[in-house]
Amino acid sequence: MEFFRIKRDIPFMRHVLVFNVISMITFLAAVFFLVTRGLHLSIEFTGGTVLEVEYAQAADLEKVRTSVEALGLGEVQVQNFGTSRDVLIRVPVREDVKQSEVAARVFDALCKADSGQVESRQYTTPQGEQVARSACAAAGGAEPIKLSRTEFVGPSVGSELARDGALALLFTVIGIVIYLAVRFEWKFGVAGVIANLHDVVIILGFFAFFQWEFSLAVLAAVLAVLGYSVNESVVIFDRIRETFRKYRKLTTPQVIDHAITSTMSRTVITHGSTQMMVISMMLFGGPTLHYFAVALTIGILFGIYSSIFVASGITLWLKVKREDLVKPAKDHDPNDPNAGAVV
Amino acid sequence: MNRYPWWKYAILAIALVVGLLYTAPNFYGEAPAVQVSSGKATIKVDAALAQRVGEVLQQAGLAPDFVQFEGNSIKARFADTDAQIKAKDAISRALNPDPTDPGYIVALNLVSRSPAWMASIHALPMYLGLDLRGGVHFLMQVDMKSALTKKAEAISGDMRTLMRDKNIRHLGVTRDGNTVEVRFRDAESLAAARNLLADSVTEMEWTPSQDAGDFRLRGVLKPEAAFKVQEQALQQNITTLHNRVNELGTSEPVIQQQGVDRVVVQLPGVQDTARAKDIIGRTATLELRMVNESAEAQAAVTGAGPVPFGSERFLERNGQPIIVYRQVVLTGDNLTDAQPGFDGQTQEPTVNLTVDARGARIIRDVTRENVGKRMAILLFEKGKGEVVTAPVIRSELGARFQISGRMTTAEATDTALLLRAGSLAAPMEIIEERTIGPSLGADNIEKGFKSVMYGAIAIAVFMCSYYLLFGVFSTLALSFNLLLLVALLSMLQATLTLPGIAAIALTLGMAIDANVLINERVREELRRGVAPQQAIHLGYEHAWGTILDSNVTSLIAGIALLMFGSGPVRGFAVVHCLGILTSMFSAVMFSRGLVNFWYGRQKRLKSVSIGQVWRPEGGVAPAGER
DSSP states (O other): OOSOOOOSOOOGGGGHHHHHHHHHHHHHHHHHHHHHTOOEEOHHHHOEEEEEEEESSOOOHHHHHHHHHTTOOSSOEEEEESEEEEEEEEEEOOTTSOGGGHHHHHHHHHHHHTTEEEEEEEEEOTTSOEEEEEEEEEGGGOOSEEEEEEEEEOHHHHHHHHHHHHHHHHHHHHHHHHHHHHHTOHHHHHHHHHHHHHHHHHHHHHHHHHTOEEOHHHHHHHHHHHHHHHHHHHHHHHHHHHHHHHOTTOOHHHHHHHHHHHHHHHHHHHHHHHHHHHHHHHHHSHHHHHHHHHHHHHHHHHHHHIIIIIIHHHHHHTTOOHHHHOOGGGTTOTTOTTOOOOO | OOOOOHHHHHHHHHHHHHHHHHHGGGGSOEEEEEEEEESSTTOOOOHHHHHHHHHHHHHTTOOOSEEEEETTEEEEEOSSHHHHHHHHHHHHHHHOSSTTSOSEEEEEEEEEOSOHHHHHTTOOOOEEOHHHHOEEEEEEEEOHHHHHHHHHHHHHHHHHHHHHHTTOOOSOEEEETTEEEEEESSHHHHHHHHHHHHHHOTTEEEEEEEETTEEEEEEEEOHHHHHHHHHHHHHHHHHHHHHHHHHHTOSSOEEEEETTTEEEEEEETBOOHHHHHHHHTOOEEEEEEEEOOSHHHHHHHHTSSOOOTTEEEEEBTTSOEEEEEEEEEEEGGGEEEEEEEEOTTTOOEEEEEEEOHHHHHHHHHHHHHTTTSBEEEEEEETTEEEEEEOOBOOSOOOSEEEEESSOOHHHHHHHHHHHHTOOOSSOEEEEEEEEEOHHHHHHHHHHHHHHHHHHHHHHHHHHHHHHHHHHHHHHHHHHHHHHHHHHHHHHHTOEEOHHHHHHHHHHHHHHHHHHHHHHHHHHHHHHTTOOHHHHHHHHHHHHHHHHHHHHHHHHHHHHHHHHHOOTHHHHHHHHHHHHHHHHHIIIIIIHHHHHHHHHTTOTTOOOOOSSOOOOOTTOSOOTTOO
8 A cells, every 4th residue: 555656756845835824814814713712611610519420311401400509509511421310510610609519519409309318328349449429319229420520729829720731832942942942943933833733723713712720630631732743844844844855956945745645645644644643542541531532533633734734844944055954064963863875 | 693691681681570570479469367466555566475476376276377577567468358357356365364554556467478587588569559558647736836836835834944943033934926125124124034055945046125225135937946846847747647547447547747847747547537536636735734723713714894904815625714814834745644444432534644853853843732722624626725624733743643533434534645646736627638538549549450451451452463572572562561560669668649550551552662662663675675683773773762762751751740740640650650660671771681582593584573564665764875
């Protein structure tokens, strides 16, 4: 099998202006949605309480909502999570409510709504581990609802996480610029980072547009994508450098075209493979990993696009030259691990 | 040229063996066990006790797989839950003759089923995070401001004593936040006090000021002293939490410092947050103060008059108001032990207290002067105080004394527990809380495992059909990567969480990049008509620089996550970073080893099984080739 049978270098750079305009429009759209709609931040960032409860039968969301709202905890969100029996309840932070008790109060209310009584149960699992949990006991020993998960985050922690996330992003960006500048040239560093920040903004734009929940896991995915799609740029930059060394007579756009064309096959196959893994996560990973996988998917798709068209385009705008990369004195340094092929 | 020296194969073989060895414990599953840990701060669990547990089990006719002393608990593993429960009963009967006052906590638990020799070389299964095994997680913030205030308060008390001893007359000591101020009548006493305090209270920076007959000495806590106070406060709180959590009988609690002023508490297997919070969230500080029994105070009790100056009004547990002096006689810091017991003469339940040397001196002084008066033990929870008990001092007391009267046995046990578990040096507040049900945990493991498995299979199938034999090598390298990663995680005993599993999946998906790069390069060389052996050599050589660059950039992002991430992100970052390192090793060195082993010996290699290599007519070289 050989997917890519390319006879000639594809003249990508001839259309660089068109690509850059497309990028610019997508980018601006993403920024627009980020500004107008904002991100739907998870409680990890905003602070608040989340409960995940499992009903014995399909849950009646309206009933759940009324019983939780009766507690007067502010704007409560109730939705299904994964299946129709699992319900996710989000309670925002309120100054006048003792936050660490919200989860217990909500569960208590839900239990009462199903004519049960919350009690503490201690039992031993079939494997032989002692477990204690609060259960909702109804008449006849039935358990109409089970508490699967609760999470409470204080508002101070939330804002700290948001700050740490921004710092991590900044650190990554600076680290990558420095590394690329040392390894290649500052122009590549700048181009690589702009291209990949463009990916990050677009991912965020998607999350803002669809109002998907932006959680810590998604943040991790975004940063992983940043590192990953810089890979893509690095592979192309490596080729550009090598082509500059090997083919002395080519013009800069021709060099870039050659580099992109010859790495094309690798680009598609690598991303395809990574995407297979991500799809597997989306299919089998359950609701917890869903948005993580979604963020990765968008990142991977735009990563290909931005490395090829945006990063290379920017290097062209920055007027990268043969001399930037090929230092005459080092041309045949046998100790240089990055020296071109000696064929 | 495609040959590895023997030592490179040796390295690979060692890595493979070590990888297998340390990955293996993860597949044994878990067996029922009984865990014995100390229920009291005064009781130590040691190897001798392990022997005793072994004897007890032998007498009960039970044959454990092993009885092991590890860390601060003893674990005995059994073949089935039946034997486990019998063993638990037998051990608790033998070790805790008085069930109302258990010295040891005997709990059911799970331990790895892996053979003992594996555990002895520290080949243990990965440590599963709470989201995979179920349990509760608390992040608690220590109120450092109040720790500092408390320190300043204690210093101002010391100052009064010091100045009284040296006969230095002053116009009063006041405290504001963590600064203290003394006013004097004249310059001489100011100078004398300054000399005295600068020598004996070194934690403070002393600055005198003089303003038109107003002589003041201001003390501010030095930064290093403040730092020390905070550190000690955190340490004491962690110790206290340990004691309290032990009361819960949880199998493997995690209590760790996080940052400067936070403590993480993780209790696997506990889902009952209410009870857990009840015990660990008992953010109480303990104080002993004298009860004000003057006429004004009596009037204040009934509501007929204001609370006298220098006193405060509190409620007793039965709701009865009581007036207590502000001055603190003793804090929980000086209390070393508290046990419930019975009075030998009256057969009344008592709480027996022991204080340290400093506390004993203070108690002796105070009680000598106050026989017949009442002393209150106050418990402060979140700034709100409550009088636990306010007994009458019957005689001069020493280092050991008891509280009796108006108590049931349960109350005595309760009070002792509160006092014994130690007081917190500073109040704490829960700022983050997570509970994960046990079924959800098992569910998460399955989901994570499935994601990795199906993703890896899809990649393997694709690689093998696209690159044929080289694809097989790449797949083997990928499996080797997974093996090393799991082995490394098990070796480091890093906590595996669901985001961690996601990171494993992502790492595998990204690691294949290196092999794709290599395989594409080899194909490219072949396309140019290079001889097969040469093509393999060049393919690996050219791809290496690119692989290194791309992994370093990924690693930068990973490290950023590790530095700034917390909770789930950290779990992701640890695995991500380790995965990048193992993938460099496996994708380059291991796959090259396989290729060398397979093709390296063949001198006249005609073709390489790397899938179809398509050659365009006239070659792909661009126009300007030199």
